[in-house]
Amino acid sequence: MLFWAIIKVALRSLFANKLRSFLAMLGIIIGVGAVISMLALATGARQKIMKRVSSLGTNLLIVQPGQRGFHGVMSGSFxxxxxxxxxxxxxxxxxxxxxxxxxxxxxxxxxxxxxxxxxxxxxxxxxxxxxxxxxxxxxxxxxxxxxxxxxxxxxxxxxxxxxxxxxxxxxxxxxxxxxxxxxxxxxxxxxxxxxxxxxxxxxxxxxxxxxxxxxxxxxxxxxxxxxxxxxxxxxxxxxxxxxxxxxxxxxDFSIRNMADAISMASDFTNMFTFLLGGIASISLLVGGIGIMNIMLVTVTERTREIGVRKAIGAKERHILQQFLIESVCISGFGGIIGVGFGVGIAQLIVAMADFATVVELQSVLMALGFSAAVGIFFGYYPALRAARLDPIEALRYE
Amino acid sequence: MIQLASVVKSYFIGGSSLRVLDGISLHIKPGEMVAIMGPSGSGKSTLMNILGCLDRPDAGQYLLEGKDVSKLSKDQLAEVRSQRIGFVFQSFNLLPRVTALENVALPLLYAGNTGGSAPTERAKVALEVVGLADRMHHEPNQLSGGQRQRVAIARAIINDPAIILADEPTGNLDSKSGKEILQLFTNFHNQGRTIVVVTHDPEVAQYCSGRICLRDGRVIERKETAA
Structure with a gap:
């Protein structure tokens, strides 16, 4: 009951500042959108490469004659x-x-x-x-x-x-x-x-x-x-x-192993995935900083409200929870909208650039989890500041 | 009900220490309605903060209902505030964008479920007591000053506190609404509630049965309610 009441309070204050909440969300929307679409691109590329490599046939060894050469100069095969x-x-x-x-x-x-x-x-x-x-x-x-x-x-x-x-x-x-x-x-x-x-x-x-x-x-x-x-x-x-x-x-011959080729290709595509995902995660991080900024402003703005809540019996953890939930709501909603945005971008890439993109459930869940974590991480400091406010000072704040 | 023994509180301002409360000892009996009076700078607000468990004294002892609350932790003080104390402020301090009903029910949220009927039901009863049953779904900015203060009073009494602390409750009101509010306090007083009103308005003090006058952090006059 307490939990729902706190969520209700959080939602109400988010709706009271629609533009501000939206701008704070925007960072997360773009961040999650970037993660989703980049991972979709990477997954699409991986599946394409793996398909191509495995189309060579698995369990396959290819023996070829060695290169005829002298001191590194190749001049045809044996x-x-x-x-x-x-x-x-x-x-x-x-x-x-x-x-x-x-x-x-x-x-x-x-x-x-x-x-x-x-x-x-x-x-x-x-x-x-x-x-x-x-x-x-x-x-x-x-x-x-x-x-x-x-x-x-x-x-x-x-x-x-x-x-x-x-x-x-x-x-x-x-x-x-x-x-x-x-x-x-x-x-x-x-x-x-x-x-x-x-x-x-x-x-x-x-x-x-x-x-x-x-x-x-x-x-x-x-x-x-x-x-x-x-x-x-x-x-x-x-x-x-x-x-x-x-x-x-x-x-005077060489043997190519298709399993080696597959593992090489998968190494490469994994690196590609990490690279794209990593770059996109940075924008999610930047979005988190945006949330922190907004939450700090919100806490300052609502100092008096915090004072009132404390005067009527709110403990530090109640205040902490309230502001944490608020920032997680921002990042959570931002994350959900961002997933839609990312899927849209992925479709757009397919339509415009003819790259295969695959949105995996796992990357959607990861992006959502990550954005919630960003909300907690970047919301914690402002929430802690709110919770630590001295009730007397807070009540006096104009 | 309230027992203060040699309570001292100092503040540090710009490196020098200012002794705001300089050894205050006083006793407030259950059912008393006391006015704390004094010029500005006399320590009224600081005393009120300590009585309301918003702050701890630097030295001395504060017994609330026989329990020493002067050494409690912040969270324990919050617990005391939520269970035993009702605040009424000069500027009402209601939460904006929240209906009167929800404002009144707010302390129950933090007090945990203390049993009895549902929070909303209890908030309705409290609003009926202050005569605002017909305004319970209004938000503060849709209410007049007097009505807002009534909401604040309903919020103060919802947890059936040991004392009601009112800090200049009529300071922001016109005289008619002010009188209504004081009448409300008098009614509570007649029902046997303990009320402490901080004010510098002698007219307000006249509604009270007892009086504590402060000057420079000391009690200079204590008029107790005739038993």
Missing amino acids: QNLKLEDAVAILEKVPNVAQVSPVVRSSFQIKYFNKNTRCSTIGADTSFFAMRSLVVETGRVFTQGEVDRKVNVAVLGPATVKNLFDTGDPLGKTIKINRANFEVIGVLKSKDERNDDQIIIPYTNAMKKLLGITSIHEIDIQSSSSEMLSEVQDATTKLLRKRHRINEGQPE
Whole structure:
């Protein structure tokens, strides 16, 4: 009952000075709004980056040839990754689920008068599953087609659009570097990087298009993400042995670990979140100082009221509570309005700048809690000053 | 009811100490209505502050209803004020933007729930006693000076205090309202309440049964109520 009575008093005095209360709130509104919208921006960015990174496929190791170089000057890659390496990895390294040799190049692609240049990837049938690529229409190539070096191609949706516009590509024949390939499937749209590419059997790409015997990359999928580092170690060991690298010598290949890439990306996005959240928190702090200022004025202005309350029996804690609740009301309402404001800003960012923003419940709760804490922290000193007032002095105050 | 023994109170002003109360001893019996009189600077207000437990004496003893309140802590004094003392000020000191009813109920808020009927009900009764039942939902700025002082009196009596302390209660009122207020006090006095009125107006003092005259921090005259 006492509590509600005090809240009622606090609200009444806030409403009695509408403009002033609003101005005091404004600092918190802007502060909370900034925190909410910045965190939304950071979360949006994180989700986008994580999606992109994890779209590379989890449990994935990528073996690439080492860079040929002399005293730090890089001059192209070794051509020392062989198909046999890929086969050996699949056969000898435990906990390997799938392996795909990969060759890459960029070719001119033609369909009648349409022309485009895009990345052409020669891969095994396992490549699609490992990179989580799914066909929208048609099918992927089969093991038989790989073995027989059949000229078939799976196209990314962006490539299809470039070559066929809205027409149906299935069964059509396109020219890759002047060789005819039949389009057998179209990939589902994933992200910009994966949408504009053509995937053909690696056998074909090596023999007919590129005329090479080495491969550019070996993709390895471990049976589980826990096994990833074991597989990586075993693969390193196996390849060192196969490439006859003596102990202490540097490797002529490198293995990229997708889990590392994910943790790196998450480190980066966490830093981004802290940075944006931190900057926004400063404005919340400034808002708190505004509250403190207003509360000090209020206390001075209401010295006489405090004196009266004390004369009729209010203890120090009653006065303290009253003014604390008042400042928490300012910051609390400011916080609630600020959340609305922040969500609005986040929507505006989406509409105007095409950034993804995600408002998380957790950041809303955090901002609200923080603003209430700001109210308590910055309201405490003025409230304490009010509570400590000498009733005689306060009653005499004009 | 009230017993003061050699009460001393000094203030420091600009480095020098000023002895405002210089050994005051007095006794106020239950049911007495006493006027404390004296020229300005005689220590009336300081004495009133000490009687009202707003301040503590530097030396000496103050027994309120037989209980020594001269050594109590600030919060304990607040407790005494909320339970045993009713204040009536010259400038009413009602809270603005708060209805008469809520103003009257305010002391109950700080006294904690002392049982009995609900605070609003008790405030209504108190307002009826001072004859303002029809104005209970008005805010102070909608009331006349006399009406405001009645609200203040209702607030002073709501906790059924041991003493009512009135500091120049008629100082801001026209003579007609002033007389009404004094009549109200007289009624309370007749009901057996203890009332202390600080004033320099001899006319006010005439309503009182007893009188304490101060000069330079000492009691120079004490006229007690005939038993």
